[in-house]
Amino acid sequence: MMILNDKVAVVTGASQGLGRGFAEILLENGAKVALLDLNETLGREVQAHFNEIYGSDRTQFYPCDVASDELFKDAFQKVLHKFGRVDVFCNNAGILNEKDWEKTVSINLSGVVRGTYLAMDHMKKQNGGQGGVIINVASMAGLGPLPGAPIYTATKHGVVGFSRALAETSNIADYGVRINALCPGFVRTALLNSFQTDEKAMLESIMEKAKFLEVEDVAKAFLLLVKDESLNGAVLVVASAGTAFMSFPTELPRTPVTL
Numbered sequence: 624m625m626i627l628n629d630k631v632a633v634v635t636g637a638s639q640g641l642g643r644g645f646a647e648i649l650l651e652n653g654a655k656v657a658l659l660d661l662n663e664t665l666g667r668e669v670q671a672h673f674n675e676i677y678g679s680d681r682t683q684f685y686p687c688d689v690a691s692d693e694l695f696k697d698a699f700q701k702v703l704h705k706f707g708r709v710d711v712f713c714n715n716a717g718i719l720n721e722k723d724w725e726k727t728v729s730i731n732l733s734g735v736v737r738g739t740y741l742a743m744d745h746m747k748k749q750n751g752g753q754g755g756v757i758i759n760v761a762s763m764a765g766l767g768p769l770p771g772a773p774i775y776t777a778t779k780h781g782v783v784g785f786s787r788a789l790a791e792t793s794n795i796a797d798y799g800v801r802i803n804a805l806c807p808g809f810v811r812t813a814l815l816n817s818f819q820t821d822e823k824a825m826l827e828s829i830m831e832k833a834k835f836l837e838v839e840d841v842a843k844a845f846l847l848l849v850k851d852e853s854l855n856g857a858v859l860v861v862a863s864a865g866t867a868f869m870s871f872p873t874e875l876p877r878t879p880v881t882l
């Protein structure tokens with residue numbers, strides 16, 4: 624298992640919700656954490672709160688828009704300047720906006736790719752790096768359709784596929800970097816009050832029937848993906864029925880057709 628004492632982690636979307644939970648469990652386990660988020664007000668509040676509890680040199684907030692190449696690179700360089708290294712990188716920032724679908728893609732998928740490649744370029748052994756682990760936050764909507772949210776579903780499927788393919792690449796190329804995906808079910812966060820879709824009633828109806836997870840439950844699953852050094856290319860589902868690793872058959876069920 625990876626020892627987190629004095630390791631350095633980056634969490635995007637860390638000002639609230641799941642990202643704040645991931646940052647806190649990393650701090651509880653001895654890591655230093657860089658909080659990256661668009662929301663500077665909340666981010667600085669979280670930094671102050673964590674510094675009070677865990678010590679003033681353990682947490683630092685950096686304003687960052689994961690949809691911007693320049694701003695994301697700038698934030699990452701500031702993290703390296705302060706902490707000197709990055710061992711754990713969590714691409715968590717995400718939105719659900721079916722009306723501004725290009726924004727959703729630029730954050731949920733392109734933002735994850737940007738963060739993953741920033742971390743990979745720093746961590747991979749071929750670049751003189753020390754290795755590390757990247758956790759990409761998808762969703763159960765990364766494994767099956769979420770009605771009323773086709774773009775969100777597409778971005779989360781992309782996160783799962785990208786993470787699995789890069790994990791295999793890293794294994795074959797011996798980069799020394801692990802990449803895993805986390806697929807939670809519904810969690811009561813600000814996302815549930817900020818989502819945009821013309822099918823609001825459809826999503827609300829689905830949520831009425833859903834059993835909700837606690838941030839802490841998802842954070843424990845996140846920590847497993849970070850610490851277990853045997854996990855690369857893992858897809859971990861966190862559902863109200865329990866937490867489980869997904870298996871992906873090499874040949875999907877199919878029905879032959881005569882043309």
Ligand SMILES: NC(=O)C1=CN([C@@H]2O[C@H](COP(=O)(O)OP(=O)(O)OC[C@H]3O[C@@H](n4cnc5c(N)ncnc54)[C@H](O)[C@@H]3O)[C@@H](O)[C@H]2O)C=CC1
Pocket residue numbers: 635636637638639640641642659660661662687688689690715716717718730760761762763806807808809810811812813814815817
């Ligand atoms: N809440 C839920 O039911 C579930 C959420 N997820 C995923 O978990 C991740 C976190 O979601 P929540 O904590 O629920 O949402 P949230 O809305 O509570 O927090 C998301 C954070 O990301 C930040 N953010 C948004 N756009 C950004 C950008 N362009 N650059 C930097 N930061 C940005 C926001 O300011 C916010 O602090 C998302 O990727 C979401 O898709 C996955 C499954 C279930």
Ligand SMILES: CCCCCC(=O)CC\C=C/C=C/C=C/[C@@H](O)[C@@H](O)CCCC(=O)O
Pocket residue numbers: 719761762763764766767768769807808809810814815818826860862
């Ligand atoms: C306002 C909505 C917030 C969206 C945040 C989420 O990501 C919620 C995701 C929760 C549920 C997604 C459900 C989609 C799942 C089904 O299509 C199912 O096929 C997924 C199968 C996963 C499994 O086999 O366990």
